[in-house]
Amino acid sequence: MRAGARFFQTQAIYDIEKFKRFMDFARKFPVKVLAGFVILKSAGMANFLNKNVPGIKVPQALVDELKAAGKEGALQKGMEIAARHMRQLKEEGICDGVHIMAIGMEDKVPQIIEMAGL
Secondary structure (H helix, E strand, C coil): CCCCCCCCEEEECHHHHHHHHHHHHHHHCEEEEEEECCCCCCCCHHHHHHHHCCCCCCCCHHHHHHHHHHHHHHHHCCCHHHHHHHHHEEEEEEEEEEECCCCCHHHHHHHHHHHHHC
16 A cells, blocks of 8 residues: 555455455555455366465355256356355445456356346
8 A cells, every 4th residue: 555556456255254354454444445256167166276276265155056056057156156245245335346357258257247236
């Protein structure tokens, strides 16, 4: 902030309650915060992120949702999870916006935004 930053983008978030606690702290500062979203394509991807990407923790309940959707429905479920979380962030005024990281499926972003009601 001393160097002039006016906003921050987070790493991918999947635990809204934990993110709310972070935002309680972040709101003490005069900056905007964008929540990062990497769209989950499968339970395997979620497990990979948990094991290999520092700072990312996909809760087991979300991994289970993806597993239950099966291979054919996992991407759709990942999009639904992201949309649900984005909608909650907006409805509760938790942060100032989102950064959608739809790695390799940028064409899905308009659909995700629509699903979120944004």
